[in-house]
Amino acid sequence: MRKMREERYDVVVVGAGPGGSTAAKVAAEHGLDVLLIEKNQEIGVPVRCAEGVSKRVENFVSLPKECIATEAAGARIFSPDGTCVELSEKTARGKLAEVGYVLERKLFDKYLARLAADSGVEVRVKTQAISILKDGSSVKGIVVRDVSDDAKIFADVVIAADGVESKIGRMAGLETRIKPADLEVCAQFYMTGIDVEEDFSEFYLGNKIAPGGYAWVFPKGERSANVGVGIEASRSRDGARALDYLKAFVHRKFPEGRVLGQVYGAVPVSGPIKSVADGIILVGDAARQTDPLTGGGILNAMEAGKIAGEVVAEAFERKDFSESSLREYEERCKELNEKLTRMYRARLLVSKFSDKELNRLARSLEGVRFEELNARELLRELIKRNPRLLMSLAKLFP
Amino acid sequence: MGPRGFEPRTTRSSAARSPRLSYGPRLLFRINTLNILPNSDAMAVRVDRYKCGYCGACVTVCPADAIELVGVCIEIRENCNECGVCVNICPVGALELENKG
Numbered sequence: 001m002r003k004m005r006e007e008r009y010d011v012v013v014v015g016a017g018p019g020g021s022t023a024a025k026v027a028a029e030h031g032l033d034v035l036l037i038e039k040n041q042e043i044g045v046p047v048r049c050a051e052g053v054s055k056r057v058e059n060f061v062s063l064p065k066e067c068i069a070t071e072a073a074g075a076r077i078f079s080p081d082g083t084c085v086e087l088s089e090k091t092a093r094g095k096l097a098e099v100g101y102v103l104e105r106k107l108f109d110k111y112l113a114r115l116a117a118d119s120g121v122e123v124r125v126k127t128q129a130i131s132i133l134k135d136g137s138s139v140k141g142i143v144v145r146d147v148s149d150d151a152k153i154f155a156d157v158v159i160a161a162d163g164v165e166s167k168i169g170r171m172a173g174l175e176t177r178i179k180p181a182d183l184e185v186c187a188q189f190y191m192t193g194i195d196v197e198e199d200f201s202e203f204y205l206g207n208k209i210a211p212g213g214y215a216w217v218f219p220k221g222e223r224s225a226n227v228g229v230g231i232e233a234s235r236s237r238d239g240a241r242a243l244d245y246l247k248a249f250v251h252r253k254f255p256e257g258r259v260l261g262q263v264y265g266a267v268p269v270s271g272p273i274k275s276v277a278d279g280i281i282l283v284g285d286a287a288r289q290t291d292p293l294t295g296g297g298i299l300n301a302m303e304a305g306k307i308a309g310e311v312v313a314e315a316f317e318r319k320d321f322s323e324s325s326l327r328e329y330e331e332r333c334k335e336l337n338e339k340l341t342r343m344y345r346a347r348l349l350v351s352k353f354s355d356k357e358l359n360r361l362a363r364s365l366e367g368v369r370f371e372e373l374n375a376r377e378l379l380r381e382l383i384k385r386n387p388r389l390l391m392s393l394a395k396l397f398p
Numbered sequence: 399m400g401p402r403g404f405e406p407r408t409t410r411s412s413a414a415r416s417p418r419l420s421y422g423p424r425l426l427f428r429i430n431t432l433n434i435l436p437n438s439d440a441m442a443v444r445v446d447r448y449k450c451g452y453c454g455a456c457v458t459v460c461p462a463d464a465i466e467l468v469g470v471c472i473e474i475r476e477n478c479n480e481c482g483v484c485v486n487i488c489p490v491g492a493l494e495l496e497n498k499g
Binding site: 179 | 451452453454455457458459460461463466467468469470483486487488489490491
């Protein structure tokens with residue numbers, strides 16, 4: 001029979017990913033009493049990520065060497081017929097590659113959690129949030145289950161950074177469910193013994209390669225890489241699942257490779273959702289803050305986590321944890337959310353392209369020198385060279 | 399395995415193949431995802447734990463909120479309405495809609 005303990009913290013953070021750990025750290029730095037729980041036995045494991053991140057990550061945290069598996073100087077995007085668009089430091093003046101580092105998420109996540117712990121956060125692993133505590137409509141904490149006991153954790157604010165499958169938000173009445181058209185399902189092999197250029201992260205587009213998504217090759221050490229495929233969930237069916245596409249891609253591209261690891265994941269690409277209610281804030285994948293076009297989520301989660309920590313600290317000064325007080329979070333995430341919404345529209349546009357159109361667009365970029373190495377810059381250049389794209393965008397959103 | 403065989407297939411979702419669908423599969427699929435049909439005793443979603451990669455995709459799309467990811471285990475609760483959304487989207491095909499019993 002499980003005992004039920006009762007405990008009290010200022011803030012409880014659910015999920016020790018980049019978003020949760022950052023939020024917990026920032027809240028603790030403002031003098032709050034913070035508990036960070038992680039349902040898995042080990043922080044950062046199992047990895048559910050392709051591990052690519054922009055070098056902007058260094059604006060948030062200085063990375064120890066062991067967290068970085070590979071540094072890529074650029075990206076190559078391949079259209080279905082193999083036309084290559086290269087974004088590299090050689091062709092661009094800027095140095096902000098969409099995938100600049102390939103991380104070791106196992107170590108990266110632990111490092112961020114360690115920073116949180118060093119700031120005074122109490123961290124507990126193998127501790128699952130099983131329900132929330134409510135007082136009327138307001139969230140007052142969570143019930144957790146660990147190896148020995150159940151515990152009621154009372155807290156003025158719950159920060160739910162519980163990932164793509166987020167349940168805490170749902171329990172609090174926030175709609176976090178996603179329709180299959182707004183979800184990418186992914187399969188990835190960590191492969192070795194393959195010919196990869198360590199300097200480049202590669203992206204492969206095409207409806208036969210990855211319908212509604214893309215395939216990627218992110219170099220990870222010598223002759224090794226994360227090789228994965230993400231497809232739009234609504235286009236997944238028996239015989240044409242993410243894993244089927246990955247096997248086909250690998251069979252064609254790296255028949256000699258050996259698989260040392262398998263990773264499966266789901267990436268929300270719905271664009272931002274309502275992320276605050278009385279006594280609760282959603283952060284990261286739980287708040288659908290992943291970039292709908294690229295699927296990247298680490299930096300957005302860290303940015304939102306930082307904002308969440310600050311907003312919660314200010315809410316404590318006001319002693320007001322209502323939705324209207326916490327709405328400051330959405331206010332400060334406005335820029336991020338607007339970017340996500342733009343990328344959502346871009347995604348709708350791109351996912352409608354036929355292979356023929358993708359080839360044509362890729363060829364239209366021949367010889368372009370990019371100012372900056374990111375998806376936004378790429379889109380801007382595409383629209384400049386293909387003005388009719390703007391018309392299709394306008395048609396999507398009258 | 400080659401990159402062939404990915405032409406769109408015409409078979410409908412697993413839910414649509416269930417024998418109790420007499421209203422026309424698409425309509426029923428819609429209704430069922432709205433979670434207003436009573437549970438059918440005939441069908442159930444099962445997880446093949448050997449296949450499951452615990453990505454959480456099924457949890458995210460489940461309209462009935464009936465799937466839980468605990469550590470590396472997927473659990474399907476009683477309130478599952480057998481809509482079959484999870485069956486289709488699973489990246490590895492670990493979920494199956496099958497007859498009970």
